[in-house]
Amino acid sequence: MSGSLEYGVSLYSYTGEYGVTMTLDDCIEDVADLGATGLEILGEAHIEDYPNPPTAWLDAWFERLDRFGLTPTCYGSWVDHRRFPGRDITEDEAVQQLETDIRLAARLGFKYVRPKLGVVTADLEPHPVWEPATLRVLDLAEQQDVIICPEIHWPSVIRSKVVDDYIALIERTGTKHFGLLMDTGVFQTSMHHRSGGVPSRMGRGSARPPITPVVPVSDLEDVLQHVVHVQAKFYEIDDELQDHYIPWAEFLEVLVRRGWSGFLSSEYEGDYATGRAADQLRRQHALLRTLVAKETS
Amino acid sequence: MSGSLEYGVSLYSYTGEYGVTMTLDDCIEDVADLGATGLEILGEAHIEDYPNPPTAWLDAWFERLDRFGLTPTCYGSWVDHRRFPGRDITEDEAVQQLETDIRLAARLGFKYVRPKLGVVTADLEPHPVWEPATLRVLDLAEQQDVIICPEIHWPSVIRSKVVDDYIALIERTGTKHFGLLMDTGVFQTSMHHRSGGVPSRMGRGSARPPITPVVPVSDLEDVLQHVVHVQAKFYEIDDELQDHYIPWAEFLEVLVRRGWSGFLSSEYEGDYATGRAADQLRRQHALLRTLVAKETS
Amino acid sequence: MLDTTMIQTRGFKNTPGGFELRLRLPYYRGLWAGLIEGVTVTVDGETFAPEDAHWTIGELRGPLREIAASESARWPVDVAAVIGLRRDQPLSIGFHDVAAELAIQMSYIPEELQPTLWTEQRRLVVSR
């Protein structure tokens, strides 16, 4: 089975530049300029007056897609279960949030919606509202022709209860509108420490996040049939066009051998120095295209 | 005689940021935010589709003046006598350029127009077209209620043939629509070497600019009665709020003692690092206001 | 456009009865107002409590708890918030050491590790 890999960029990559040195126009133009065809956004970051963008914003959105020849890929959303101080959101509120984003994503032409779910325990168990709320919006997803795809994201790993539960939901319901989003940060072989940005720390107490094991790329084989979108998370491509954090050759070998089709949507998460995102994205696309050309030749 | 000093900023100050980290909106908002009331621009830098700004640009211009409580002070213009390759501009063309800028400046509400004149010799003699062309636009300046004020700018000095010729023109014609603009860079006590920006050099030959003497602030006394506007050129205010390049105390002492009225319009010309212009302008205004308060108390 | 820093250069100034400063959200997306716990501002060692801060986020104005009472209230990622604080004397012309600690709830981080605290100190100028 022969797959087709396409190249995209998530505007998350421009976090250090967005609103500082780059407008939304600049970001979208940059994605097209570097030769990508897939455009990923974060609803709560990039849509003016989210979740109710003005007509002028919508007009500009479609005009840009057309002018730059870009296809909307994935729309990032959040289910913030601590949104109301003092209590967790209810199932109805979670459904409402999901519906809002599914409708808005579909309206903008996206095929994938990634809801980021809240966690309730130190070992990153998702808030229990995820499953009933998801089940209640599957029909809307079908009607709007989008696939809901929670993200497998560091420090979560592939072999975990949460991923098993996602797959069980797919198998139990037989839905075509739920899948997995694979963030390649899961496969990082060493930890990148970003420079720049405003210093932050977690909490006022002494709790610390868990130590995360290195996830072998081979773990991807077990779940790949359910992966509908890849966020090609990366931190730094060096001056020799090498990435010392993400094992791209191994990762792409699996995708090509298995004939996986879909978008590799770049998520730059490295240093914040001005101008670095645009340069690093070009380096990554040069690296990915070079490796894929080798795999497929 | 008691004068009144007012504080302004020239958008020239944001050269390192304009179009990079700051829009025109940002620049104008910053001027108001730092407590200035006078706004100076460069026609050829800041006016969209110069010299024919669209209606929307004009509307936004007046809306901002109103919202931020800013008064247009000086409009910088150029008479580029080498504008047409292979020949100098004619007197008619110089008149046309001056007329264009006088009309546009007046339309935007400016009171002063600074034409930057081309030079023809190594000792900075202005192109001879300046005098007949100026004489031909004095009536228009009167009609448009603006004062034409060529700039005394480093490496030119106050005691020079060109300044004598300017004053002679005023005395001979008795015009109220021609004056002098004093750029405080003339009084620099040492040379600042700016870092950042794109490296440039003059020419492919071996010619080098003249060595410029230090101009004592006392020279200002001779010409002050003709000075209609001050560009408060500066390079760096240090972490103790001291300026080691421009002798502000001496300069302001003369202005206050002589009862000079008008705008001190800041021209930051220091290092180009991002964010530096906005910080340095605030330092300079803090310094100028502190010194003036001392002089007048 | 915004400064990279959380505390913006533009916006720090005396106001009638106090002073104000501007903060950007040092995060990659906008947030529902209820996720913002508050900001503690310190100027030259003088600390201003989060509950005394008057917030302006675009058209939204008031104490944070009043702003967050509207379920649709958001802090967009590309909009700086103006934080107004009361002070008897105006800040002097010249340099001031300004610090801010912004506390936010990140739903996808376990609660025992929350709030996430962003802290920054800058030397800013009062220019008039």
Added chain:
Amino acid sequence: MLDTTMIQTRGFKNTPGGFELRLRLPYYRGLWAGLIEGVTVTVDGETFAPEDAHWTIGELRGPLREIAASESARWPVDVAAVIGLRRDQPLSIGFHDVAAELAIQMSYIPEELQPTLWTEQRRLVVSR
């Protein structure tokens, strides 16, 4: 917005029959097109003569001498120009050393010191 550098990151790429790159005016104001003498581009040691450059400045397109034939033609300071150059082979995917020397007439500097030359070298990536 523009990069601080004269040679912009955005815009360097292969085109049918050659490649292009974008330049900003590294100056503080826009200029009448007749004041621009030209740009010499070098990629990995291969030099492209100024007279072979195809310019695009907003709506204006063509060799510089044709653009400057219109007396109203300008290069605004906040608009990057696209410089198109012919090349038989596309540039390879990966890094390239790109240099540009931009020559401009400054009327207020004595002619014997002109043109003013801005030079810059950057390492840019062809990404596809």
